[in-house]
Amino acid sequence: MSTTISAAMSAGAVTAIEVLQSRAIQSPPGSDDEKIAEIAVGYGVERADAEGEAQFIIYDCWRNAKSTYYRSRQRGRAAVQAYGCLTYGRIAVTDDGADIADTISVADEVTANTSAFCDRALEVATTLGSKGPAFVRRMMAGDTVAEAAQAIGISRATAHRWRAAMATLLTPHLHLTEGAE
Incomplete structure (x- = not known):
């Protein structure tokens, strides 16, 4: 210092x-x-x-x-x-303790965009190998990287690499709330 x-x-x-x-x-x-x-x-x-x-x-x-x-x-x-899946990154807490998603109506378009994003995530997961989609499903279900790795039988290091690869590949598709106003 x-x-x-x-x-x-x-x-x-x-x-x-x-x-x-x-x-x-x-x-x-x-x-x-x-x-x-x-x-x-x-x-x-x-x-x-x-x-x-x-x-x-x-x-x-x-x-x-x-x-x-x-x-x-x-x-x-x-x-x-x-x-729903992978939307928790958009959730935040207001001063009164309510989720922001509680104050925004979760419109059909948002649900459709989320569903489309999840479908895209599973599609991209096939590039990771045969266990890629299973890994992504476990992550969507709320497992940690370590829990998902153990459940599908891959090393934690591989799971962390896959998570990073998924984040990189899916970043251009993160438009979950677009048009939901």
Whole structure:
């Protein structure tokens, strides 16, 4: 860390942020631990002026980040169940706790676009190999990458590569809400 930034931070916070950053770097790419560590680093920066020992700051940031990550993942799965496949990326929470999708009418066009997107995802999945469509179906059902990989019998590394490939191939087709106003 630069001296000007670390001068404004407590010594414990600087150490905590460095430890959390090293956890993020050492975690496997795309893993839950990597995502939790990235959130924890953000919490560490927010607590930059916190006095205390680094180990307590690390523990607090990690605990809060882990809670945030798993709560968000659970909420995403619930949104998939409520609104259909792969639409949870469009779900957000308003100040009163309602889903944005609750305040927007989920019109037939949106459902048709979502269905078309899911069909396109399954079509693109065939380029991944014979297990590609099964992998994508598991992901649409709300499985994590690791759960989907285990269910269809592929390695987690392969599953993460497939997820990244699917994201790249499907990005041009992400027009789920177009024309739904």
